[in-house]
């Protein structure tokens with residue numbers, strides 16, 4: 522397997538020149554604790570690239586990682602964690618909305634990560650609607666698929682598929698690496 526280069530460039534809060542340097546941006550979004558950092562790490566095969574935070578809701582920056590010296594992975598703050606204060610949650614939400622709605626970034630796509638076991642939450646649904654309404658290309662990842670038993674897996678994936686109205690779903694696990702090849706194709710590695 523070819524070597525993937527991945528390096529952390531910077532974390533930004535609000536507008537910054539890196540957002541507009543013309544490189545393609547692949548934004549990873551999802552609820553806090555959904556396994557976003559672990560997924561980014563497992564995609565690029567670096568254990569600690571996107572820090573796997575033990576305190577959900579800690580990250581409020583947009584973290585930029587340069588992949589293969591060509592494009593960025595952007596780690597967005599996780600949304601919808603119950604333990605963050607209402608004010609903080611509002612700030613997180615505003616930042617995510619700003620990034621997708623008002624920042625006017627042209628070259629990008631999104632990877633929306635949901636928990637395979639929990640399924641599509643109202644906040645996930647809201648994100649799906651924002652991406653659709655703003656015509657941003659995206660794929661949905663049903664993460665932590667390793668937590669589902671053989672029998673549950675197919676049933677749960679069908680349910681998620683129905684909730685997402687036929688959007689593309691990739692089942693994934695950072696532990697077993699299921700879905701890694703398929704997701705790599707979507708994100709150009």
Ligand SMILES: Nc1nc2c(ncn2[C@@H]2O[C@H](COP(=O)(O)OP(=O)(O)O)[C@@H](O)[C@H]2O)c(=O)[nH]1
Pocket residue numbers: 551552553554555556557558559560572573574575577578599664665666667668693694695696697
């Ligand atoms: N079973 C399982 N657990 C995972 C997986 N990915 C992440 N986790 C666990 O979920 C928790 C949150 O992971 P993290 O990557 O920090 O999530 P983030 O908050 O979305 O960035 C950690 O305890 C991880 O070990 C996965 O694919 N399968």
Ligand SMILES: [Mg+2]
Pocket residue numbers: 557558559572573574580
């Ligand atoms: Mg994280």
